[in-house]
Amino acid sequence: MKIAVVGAGYVGLVTAACLAELGNDVVCVDRDHGRVAMLQAGGVPIFEPGLDDVLQRNRHAARLHFTTSMAHAVSHGEVVFIAVGTPPQEDGSADLQHVLGVAEQIGRHMDAFKVVVNKSTVPVGTGARVEQVLRSALNARGLHTLDFAVVSNPEFLKEGAALDDFMRPDRIVIGLPPGELGDTARRLMARLYAPFNRHHERSLWMDVASAELTKYAANAMLATRISFMNEMALLADALGADIDAVRRGIGSDSRIGHSFLYAGTGYGGSCFPKDTRALIHTASTHGVGMQIVEATEAVNRRQKQVLVERVCAHFGSDLRGLRLAVWGLAFKPNTDDMRDAPSRVVIPELLRRGAEIVAHDPVAQSEAQRALCADLGCAVGQVPRLRFADTALDALQGADALLVLTEWKSFHHPDFAAMQRRMRGRVVFDGRNLYDPELMDAQGFVYQGIGRRGELKAAQRPAHTVVSATERAPSLLAT
Numbered sequence: 331m332k333i334a335v336v337g338a339g340y341v342g343l344v345t346a347a348c349l350a351e352l353g354n355d356v357v358c359v360d361r362d363h364g365r366v367a368m369l370q371a372g373g374v375p376i377f378e379p380g381l382d383d384v385l386q387r388n389r390h391a392a393r394l395h396f397t398t399s400m401a402h403a404v405s406h407g408e409v410v411f412i413a414v415g416t417p418p419q420e421d422g423s424a425d426l427q428h429v430l431g432v433a434e435q436i437g438r439h440m441d442a443f444k445v446v447v448n449k450s451t452v453p454v455g456t457g458a459r460v461e462q463v464l465r466s467a468l469n470a471r472g473l474h475t476l477d478f479a480v481v482s483n484p485e486f487l488k489e490g491a492a493l494d495d496f497m498r499p500d501r502i503v504i505g506l507p508p509g510e511l512g513d514t515a516r517r518l519m520a521r522l523y524a525p526f527n528r529h530h531e532r533s534l535w536m537d538v539a540s541a542e543l544t545k546y547a548a549n550a551m552l553a554t555r556i557s558f559m560n561e562m563a564l565l566a567d568a569l570g571a572d573i574d575a576v577r578r579g580i581g582s583d584s585r586i587g588h589s590f591l592y593a594g595t596g597y598g599g600s601c602f603p604k605d606t607r608a609l610i611h612t613a614s615t616h617g618v619g620m621q622i623v624e625a626t627e628a629v630n631r632r633q634k635q636v637l638v639e640r641v642c643a644h645f646g647s648d649l650r651g652l653r654l655a656v657w658g659l660a661f662k663p664n665t666d667d668m669r670d671a672p673s674r675v676v677i678p679e680l681l682r683r684g685a686e687i688v689a690h691d692p693v694a695q696s697e698a699q700r701a702l703c704a705d706l707g708c709a710v711g712q713v714p715r716l717r718f719a720d721t722a723l724d725a726l727q728g729a730d731a732l733l734v735l736t737e738w739k740s741f742h743h744p745d746f747a748a749m750q751r752r753m754r755g756r757v758v759f760d761g762r763n764l765y766d767p768e769l770m771d772a773q774g775f776v777y778q779g780i781g782r783r784g785e786l787k788a789a790q791r792p793a794h795t796v797v798s799a800t801e802r803a804p805s806l807l808a809t
């Protein structure tokens with residue numbers, strides 16, 4: 331089939347690559363000229379395991395092309411996917427300017443029937459708005475009778491496992507407009523997704539509004555599970571219980587299941603934070619309260635402060651003279667996505683309190699450097715007391731403590747003896763519960779996870795970190 335995908339970000343690129351892999355003839359369009367030039371030259375602008383190979387293979391097979399020309403993409407695709415960003419606005423609502431801008435451009439360029447499929451995460455009612463914008467653009471060209479169908483097909487992929495999620499979906503949610511146009515769209519979508527439905531039917535057909543709401547409901551549910559466990563973890567710490575045992579204890583109940591039950595430093599990324607906020611906003615504009623989702627959000631905001639609080643509880647709130655190593659900057663492993671990553675809360679807060687930070691991430695380092703420097707209003711590489719190390723062990727050189735913020739596989743079994751040879755102190759704040767508290771104890775570390783049996787006691791401040799009262803307060807980031 332001839333497919334157009336608008337947007338070459340995480341969702342658009344994965345959609346384009348996977349649909350080409352299934353034998354379709356795909357044109358992927360993005361307005362970012364640099365991004366498109368990189369893709370045309372064989373580069374990949376994002377880190378996603380396996381994506382490079384699939385892009386390469388399909389580019390060489392001439393089934394996948396990249397362009398900045400909407401005219402070309404729209405005339406090519408019988409099905410046109412919209413996969414552009416829907417970032418949050420000040421009030422929490424989703425910014426639809428990109429989605430509606432693309433709808434307008436499709437209307438400006440289409441000259442035959444199209445199925446326009448919205449893959450971006452959009453509030454209920456957006457399908458109808460896309461339809462209106464497209465219709466006005468066609469009317470402006472005098473094409474009053476040219477038909478199209480606007481379909482909602484939200485994406486559920488997880489960054490870091492995106493190709494697998496796309497190629498082996500649990501379900502495919504497809505919202506159709508009513509009437510004959512909906513029937514035509516259903517036939518085309520059924521043909522496109524037939525390869526995923528060979529074993530059993532995975533497509534769930536519904537109306538557009540229900541499909542749009544399904545996406546938000548799914549993300550809100552997953553975010554709620556995480557916040558629930560984070561709250562339980564704080565209670566476990568207070569009670570001397572182990573949240574990991576509790577996690578296994580409840581996860582093995584088939585009504586609950588094991589997924590998304592890990593306590594940590596809070597959820598981040600491009601979806602959960604913005605989608606929960608957008609859902610709350612949508613509900614409030616319809617006079618409906620979202621108390622559970624609001625609590626989920628509030629617990630998450632608080633959770634991002636927990637490691638900082640624990641560093642302060644241990645070392646005191648003035649962190650001048652302390653060197654802290656940070657392992658992991660991306661919001662989760664196997665991605666370089668820094669959107670709403672907990673590291674963007676934790677690191678600025680530690681710097682503000684005077685700590686020196688040496689950070690390492692196996693993949694997201696340059697993205698992280700850009701994001702953190704922008705957050706802190708500094709030129710790249712110019713944030714005082716913030717450095718990046720090429721390896722995890724290098725980050726530990728002279729460190730008083732280690733903070734683990736992302737559960738990269740390579741952090742799971744570190745060489746503890748080598749760590750101790752480099753570190754000045756022995757303290758590990760494990761924001762992802764990677765290590766066994768008893769093992770860490772036996773290795774001679776002063777260890778604290780999240781919900782892993784109690785908090786660290788306040789320590790004697792290491793002598794080298796004691797700063798005289800006459801020293802100036804940290805100038806950076808004074809608030």
Ligand SMILES: NC(=O)c1ccc[n+]([C@@H]2O[C@H](COP(=O)([O-])OP(=O)(O)OC[C@H]3O[C@@H](n4cnc5c(N)ncnc54)[C@H](O)[C@@H]3O)[C@@H](O)[C@H]2O)c1
Binds near residue numbers: 359
């Ligand atoms: N990232 C995820 O894991 C994920 C998962 C499921 C759903 N989603 C949703 O999918 C949508 C896209 O997310 P993403 O992470 O891929 O975004 P992204 O920011 O990585 O990519 C969006 C791309 O669209 C391009 N773009 C914007 N306006 C355009 C226009 N007018 N014409 C052509 N290109 C344009 C941008 O240049 C960018 O390359 C969002 O609504 C998001 O909520 C994301």
